[in-house]
Amino acid sequence: MYPLRRNRRLRTSEAIRSLVRETIISPNDFLVPIFVVEGKGIKDEIPSMPNYYRYSLDLLTSEVKELWALGLKSVLLFVKVPDNLKDNSGTEALNPDGLMQRAIKTVKNAVPGMLVMTDVALDPYSAYGHDGIVSKGKIINDDTNTILAEMSLSHAQTGADFVAPSDMMDGRVFEIRSLLEKEGFHDTGIMSYSAKYASAFYGPFRDALDSAPVAIKDVPKDKQTYQMDFANRDEALKETLMDINEGADIVMVKPGLSYLDIVRDIRNVVDVPVAVYQVSGEYAMLKAAAQKGWLDHDAIMMEQLTAMKRAGAHIIASYFAKDVVKLIS
Numbered sequence: 001m002y003p004l005r006r007n008r009r010l011r012t013s014e015a016i017r018s019l020v021r022e023t024i025i026s027p028n029d030f031l032v033p034i035f036v037v038e039g040k041g042i043k044d045e046i047p048s049m050p051n052y053y054r055y056s057l058d059l060l061t062s063e064v065k066e067l068w069a070l071g072l073k074s075v076l077l078f079v080k081v082p083d084n085l086k087d088n089s090g091t092e093a094l095n096p097d098g099l100m101q102r103a104i105k106t107v108k109n110a111v112p113g114m115l116v117m118t119d120v121a122l123d124p125y126s127a128y129g130h131d132g133i134v135s136k137g138k139i140i141n142d143d144t145n146t147i148l149a150e151m152s153l154s155h156a157q158t159g160a161d162f163v164a165p166s167d168m169m170d171g172r173v174f175e176i177r178s179l180l181e182k183e184g185f186h187d188t189g190i191m192s193y194s195a196k197y198a199s200a201f202y203g204p205f206r207d208a209l210d211s212a213p214v215a216i217k218d219v220p221k222d223k224q225t226y227q228m229d230f231a232n233r234d235e236a237l238k239e240t241l242m243d244i245n246e247g248a249d250i251v252m253v254k255p256g257l258s259y260l261d262i263v264r265d266i267r268n269v270v271d272v273p274v275a276v277y278q279v280s281g282e283y284a285m286l287k288a289a290a291q292k293g294w295l296d297h298d299a300i301m302m303e304q305l306t307a308m309k310r311a312g313a314h315i316i317a318s319y320f321a322k323d324v325v326k327l328i329s
């Protein structure tokens with residue numbers, strides 16, 4: 001009488017499939033990255049990221065209201081800094097009236113309940129396109145940390161709920177946490193990009209912010225001395241556990257799809273929420289294939305995002321957040 005168990009019984013209809021489905025995507029899972037630019041009336045499509053835009057502050061207001069109405073309650077802010085304000089010490093990052101600081105206020109004024117997370121790294125502010133201070137061909141760790149902590153404090157003072165250091169300097173979470181505590185910002189959280197790999201998937205993002213490392217003498221042309229080697233798995237756990245010890249409230253793996261083994265390793269071990277960042281190159285690949293008619297956009301989007309949650313991510317930062325929420329609502 002074999003088989004007594006036929007696994008296909010649980011797949012016979014959508015009703016039974018949805019009854020036994022283990023992973024369900026909802027608007028609560030998503031963190032929406034937003035690119036902000038100076039100017040007025042600007043909603044500028046990023047060429048390598050079809051249907052994704054840079055917004056000036058006036059249009060940011062309606063965009064975050066729309067997100068909120070869709071059930072998307074958290075944003076991650078990035079700014080495109082004008083070239084003439086870039087230098088090698090993050091001066092503009094600390095400007096209390098800088099674009100990031102104004103963007104934080106704009107979002108909070110538009111939708112007071114929106115959770116505002118801010119990118120903390122020097123690359124958008126760096127004349128060299130690096131996440132830290134450059135000197136004699138090196139990225140200087142500890143001096144960079146001092147600026148990252150001040151930058152975080154400035155964001156917290158302006159109203160950010162979480163700061164998100166994306167730079168991969170050693171010890172920066174500790175420096176940021178210490179300064180926030182000292183200044184009384186006990187409730188400002190830190191979402192650390194704890195296992196961030198030196199990845200070619202970041203290309204379109206660097207187009208969006210005009211933040212790619214520049215090729216000149218005495219400046220490293222890539223980020224391999226601070227971002228992780230994509231060949232490494234055990235090291236991700238070391239990085240992540242150190243960031244938790246230094247005070248990270250949420251940890252992150254980045255990029256997403258090619259790194260889901262890392263997401264699961266970390267999820268199995270840590271007791272803080274785990275985020276994954278489905279990065280710009282992942283977005284660009286699917287948009288391009290869908291435009292050519294080679295892949296079914298919505299089906300692949302759902303499959304990939306569900307895979308990220310199934311792998312163990314509690315939070316997904318994704319440029320597809322609006323698309324997917326519209327699809328499932």
Ligand code: PBG
Pocket residue numbers: 119121122123131166167201202203204205206223278279280281
């Ligand atoms: C830089 C930063 C990058 C991304 C987020 N923060 C690029 C980089 O490290 O060079 C990439 C995000 C994406 O590709 O979507 N601090």
